[in-house]
Amino acid sequence: MDDYDRLYEVYDRFDTEELRAYREFVDLFPPLSSPVALDRWDEATARLAERRSEIVAAFDDGERLAEIAARADRTTAFTALDLRGKYGRAVNALVLDVDETLRSAGDTDNEIPRETLHLLTEFVERGVPLVICTGQTLENVKGFLVQGLGNELVHSGDVSVVYEAGAGVFTPGHGADTKRLLYDDLPEDSRGVVDDVRSRVLRAAPESIRRGCHLQGNEFNVTLKPNHETGGPDAAAVIDEGVVHLLDLVGEAVADRVAVGEVETTAPPASEAAVRATHYDGDAADGEDDESLDDPAPGAAVARAFFADADPEVAGALAREGGAVAAAVPDAAADLLGRLDVALYYADAAELAVRALDKAQGVAAALDVLGIDDPFVAVVGDSKSDLRAMEWAADRDAGIAAAPAHASERVLEHVRATDELVFPPGEAATLLRTIWALNCLVDDEFEAAGADRRTREE
Incomplete structure (x- = not known):
């Protein structure tokens, strides 16, 4: 009988749902001094041992199979078996x-x-x-x-x-x-851009950003967080504006270090993919009305164009904000900008970091x-x-x-x-149980550590 057949028999013959319920109760029962509560815990521990022993007695590797059944349901266990077949390794x-x-x-x-x-x-x-x-x-x-x-x-x-x-x-x-x-090992130019932006990000911000955002207390990265409820429309609006503000500051700091020169500007990208990337249901600026576009400094226009091309979420924010971008990015600026990362996390954060980090x-x-x-x-x-x-x-x-x-x-x-x-959201334990079952199937030391724990419980 191979592993697939043995697992199938475990979940077919035994009440593994009850086994897992006792395992969860014993693990998560809060420490209480009540004699009644302690009696309940002792009873559950005894029932857990009984249910485990039934599986242990039925198979040559019953200890391993009982451990899997006590943590993982049928679907989870067979997912772990597939992972073992594919990788043959424990996490x-x-x-x-x-x-x-x-x-x-x-x-x-x-x-x-x-x-x-x-x-x-x-x-x-x-x-x-x-x-x-x-x-x-x-x-x-x-x-x-x-x-x-x-x-x-x-x-x-x-x-x-x-x-x-x-x-x-x-x-x-x-x-x-x-x-x-x-970050101590970064080149001076990329680290210097981040330092410059950090020193100006709130001081040079428009009032709407100063009132609607705060600066996360990072050691290195520059992260604007909304003062509104994360995920809500007010947070989405101020983070859109915040990421454009970050782009402009980055572009100005880059222009202080490399030659940007005069640049032509054009309308922001407004593709369906760019707008959809930030879950936005409204209309993007289409660029047909030139008066709807701002007139950024050359460095800012270059940074906008570079990161809009690299990230559809940033492109979506620019489309909605109606910010003009450079028609072309000079090679010297592209080299330095390519070492930086400006990211938009929808209605949650606008962040400047360095790609090497x-x-x-x-x-x-x-x-x-x-x-x-x-x-x-x-x-x-x-x-x-x-x-x-x-x-x-x-x-x-x-x-x-x-x-x-x-x-x-x-x-x-x-x-x-x-x-x-x-x-499912909020259910990381489901994934952890899959990895638990995988490790039980592959790693004898992982299972041996479980045997030691069971001895202590008994």
Whole structure:
């Protein structure tokens, strides 16, 4: 009987749904001093052991099959079996975005669900480190990680934080490598552009941006966040305006460093794809009325044209704002602009970063600090910055990719083209259970760590 047949028999013969219910109750039951509550927990623990023992006794590798059935439903288990057949490897690090991935404002009140936090803790206890990969500031990330996972685990040496989408890496417990400032190694010209923009971004902003946005407290990247509810129409409008403001400041800073000269301007791009890229339902500026277009400085017009061509979401914002762009981008300016990244996150943020500092480079640095020389990671995220980490893993045959169903279309295209690991919003635990089952099927040490835990429970 092969693995497929054994798994089929487990889910066909045994009440695995009840087994998982007892497993979840024992894992997530809150600590209470009530004798009645403790009796209930003891009873559930005993029933869990009984249900497990039924599977263990029925198969030569019953311990492994019982562990899978206690965590994964039938669909999840067979997805893991397919992944084993394709890759033949266990995941040895989890690379996890936070906002709208581990937590979702629409479904989990912007908190990481207890089930997800518990599974992450279990992975670390079984030797699978966490790389938390986010655009947030380091202090924000440290705060909710300690709150959710506990100070001991965060400082165990098995948790690394890639913050500001790759500007730095923080891995407590690793001595001189605990904090790596990746932006320290940037060339002076690209770093200088970011420094110049940061110094002017609010001071030189129109009143609507000064009132409607705040500057996120980053170490390096420049990120405008809305003062309105994220995802709402007011936030969408001010972030559209904010990304155009960032483009203009970037262009002026670039023009201070390279020769731009006089440039001809033209109407902004207004393609259907550009407008659709930011989920906008209104009309884009069509450029037919020249009076509707502004008259940007040469450097600003060049930066607008460069990034509108590179990113349809930026192009969509320019189309809606009616901002004129350069008809052509000089080669000298294109070289420096190509090392920068201006990104629009719909109704959430407008950001300036440096392309050399992305989540992919941050993940590589984090894995180096963690001592993972032959990575096979699970990259889980929803945005274009997560896509770069997914592509980094795919190009090196170093992992798999997964995303929530509301992820950006480019992310979903990548995930669907690889293993179709798409999970419902707010339910990252579903994906974690798939990886759990995969590791049980492949990694004897992962399963052995589970046996040790069961011995302690008993």
